[in-house]
Each structure stands twice: as C-alpha cells, then as structure tokens.
Amino acid sequence: MSVVLRGISKSYGAIRAIENIDLTVEAGEVIGLLGDNGAGKSTLMKVLAGAVTPNAGTIEVDGAAHVFRNSSDASAAGIAMLYQDLALFDDMPVVHNIFLGREMTNALGFLKYGAMRVRAQQIVNGFSVRPFDVRTPAGHLSGGQRQVSALARTTAFGSRYIILDEPTSALSPSARDEVLGIVRDLADSGIGIVMVSHDLGHVRKVCDRVAILHLGNLVGVRDMATTTQDEIISLIVQGHA
Numbered sequence: 001m002s003v004v005l006r007g008i009s010k011s012y013g014a015i016r017a018i019e020n021i022d023l024t025v026e027a028g029e030v031i032g033l034l035g036d037n038g039a040g041k042s043t044l045m046k047v048l049a050g051a052v053t054p055n056a057g058t059i060e061v062d063g064a065a066h067v068f069r070n071s072s073d074a075s076a077a078g079i080a081m082l083y084q085d086l087a088l089f090d091d092m093p094v095v096h097n098i099f100l101g102r103e104m105t106n107a108l109g110f111l112k113y114g115a116m117r118v119r120a121q122q123i124v125n126g127f128s129v130r131p132f133d134v135r136t137p138a139g140h141l142s143g144g145q146r147q148v149s150a151l152a153r154t155t156a157f158g159s160r161y162i163i164l165d166e167p168t169s170a171l172s173p174s175a176r177d178e179v180l181g182i183v184r185d186l187a188d189s190g191i192g193i194v195m196v197s198h199d200l201g202h203v204r205k206v207c208d209r210v211a212i213l214h215l216g217n218l219v220g221v222r223d224m225a226t227t228t229q230d231e232i233i234s235l236i237v238q239g240h241a
C-alpha cells in the first residue's frame, strides 16, 4: 500500500515551483518533507491533496491511477491534508468541527447529535493526550487540542494518508510531544503520513525517512536511521550532500 507520485511538475507563470518530482509514501511510515522557504514543499503537498492541479505527472494510490480535480477527489481516494491554520470553526463545538459536512443523520434526515458526540469523544480519548470534552467550542482549545481535533477529523473518515504542514510550529513543548506521539501512533496503525517541517529535531523524533526539496527539485530521500544531521542540512542548503 502506497501513494506514488511520478514526474510531478507545477509552474506559476515563469516560476517553476516543483519540477519532475518522484516520491513514494508507504502506508505505516512517516516521511518528513524538508526544504528551505520557497523550495516547493507546500506546492507538492497541495498537488497530493488535490488542491493544486499539476502541469505534468501522475498520482497512484494503492495501485490505482488518480486525477484529482479538487480536495474532495483526494479525500475520496483516502488522502487528507491538515493546513497550518487547521481550518476549525472557533464558535463551533469540536464534535461539529469533526463531523462538519459529513454529519450522522437518522432515516428522517435529523442530526444524530448524541451518536456523533459519543463517536467524537471516543476518537479524541483514543489519542494519548489529556482528554477534553468534545462539546467545547474549538476557539477555547489549546494549540495542541486544536491539532488533536483536526487529526480526529481526518481519522474519523478513514483517511489512509495524511499530510501535515508544520503540525508542531505553534505548540508548547509538551503539546508538541503529544502531537508527535499521535503522529507516530497513527503511522503505527497503518496510516501513511507526510510531515512538512522546518524542525529537524521533530523530524528525527518521528520520521522513518526524509525527502528534501531544493529550488523545486527533489534532491534526496534518506532513511532516518542511516543519514546524519550534516547530510540533511547540506541537502537543504546546497541541494547536494
């Protein structure tokens, strides 16, 4: 089981944001996507999430070829992206944020609020973090709890591949460790995860492999166990080791 990107390119006018990228994400692994500002990380992830249409290249999910016209297409194929701002509605309880657009209803079309609340609470409690009540408005949550709520939303609907753009950047040290722990648990449960990050410490803690972009080109993919900090930094800064 894997997602395979082949020959993905995307230009904006004269700017070649990414060029001829080949990358595989295996089920059950965390792959860190690294690179300097403007290297093309977000562009590549948006292509994978269906939010940006590439000029060239193909996407295969678990052996089937896909063309994503929008993020719903990617979501139907089992791929979900968490954007940095997390896109939660602050005035809405966590349970509604989790089920937004995919509410459970009975035969007459009425919302099954109780069932949604129980399910949402189960999912949140399943993550190894200090539990919180899913009736809380999202605007009252801590940064770590927001991250957990957003992850609950992606996992509630069976995403098999999850893209995280800088999931730990705005968190306190303890929330950071909790979120990294959840990322690892999700991967161990069989989900494939791509994590965009500028923090090599976090990448080292949780990733199995790293992929490095430099000026729109994929300049290296390394196993975390055999690469070094120096090698990764050279790839990020110079584009070669």
Ligand SMILES: Nc1ncnc2c1ncn2[C@@H]1O[C@H](COP(=O)(O)OP(=O)(O)OP(=O)(O)O)[C@@H](O)[C@H]1O
Residues within 6 Å of the ligand: 012, 015, 016, 017, 035, 036, 037, 038, 039, 040, 041, 042, 043, 044
């Ligand atoms: N919508 C857009 N229109 C025009 N140019 C864009 C657009 N999106 C990205 N670019 C350009 O494409 C290149 C890659 O940008 P991208 O956002 O993918 O980089 P990044 O690696 O995510 O950087 P950062 O670490 O700063 O988030 C940059 O030169 C950027 O200015």
Ligand SMILES: [Mg+2]
Residues within 6 Å of the ligand: 041, 042, 043
């Ligand atoms: Mg970016």
